[in-house]
Amino acid sequence: MNTKLYKKVHTLATELMKAAEKGNQAKFDEYYTELKTLCDENEHDSVKNHPVQWETLADFCDDTEEALPIYEKALGYAEEIKSNDFIASISYAIAIIHQQEGRTVKALRSAKYADESAKKIGDAGLQQDIKKLLNTLT
Numbered sequence: 001m002n003t004k005l006y007k008k009v010h011t012l013a014t015e016l017m018k019a020a021e022k023g024n025q026a027k028f029d030e031y032y033t034e035l036k037t038l039c040d041e042n043e044h045d046s047v048k049n050h051p052v053q054w055e056t057l058a059d060f061c062d063d064t065e066e067a068l069p070i071y072e073k074a075l076g077y078a079e080e081i082k083s084n085d086f087i088a089s090i091s092y093a094i095a096i097i098h099q100q101e102g103r104t105v106k107a108l109r110s111a112k113y114a115d116e117s118a119k120k121i122g123d124a125g126l127q128q129d130i131k132k133l134l135n136t137l138t
Contacts, residue, residue: 002048008038009053016060032060051078051086055093064097071097088117092130099137108137 012035019027042048054074061067078086091114098107118127
């Protein structure tokens, strides 16, 4: 992953968190727009485009139904680069949205996909979260 891109996304995520914690909607919107612009500008650049920017954008989206297609886009990019870390975390986020919206079959499908990918990485916390979700869905 491009280090410059990662640092930029991380900085924007930090600023988004600070704005949210302070209840500063104007600053939140400003940073969210900056992140969205970054995603849009990098989307067709094979070097700069990365699922981290799209997953972060979706993470900070206020509307779950708007976040879902962003997560799906992020998942597609994660699959392109065969990144099990991103596939697992993004699929988990998608499963949570489907669960919240009462779409149990889709939630279960996404949670199982997250679980398959999580087994290939060393993130015990994510694996535990996925297992908990799977237990609530089955």
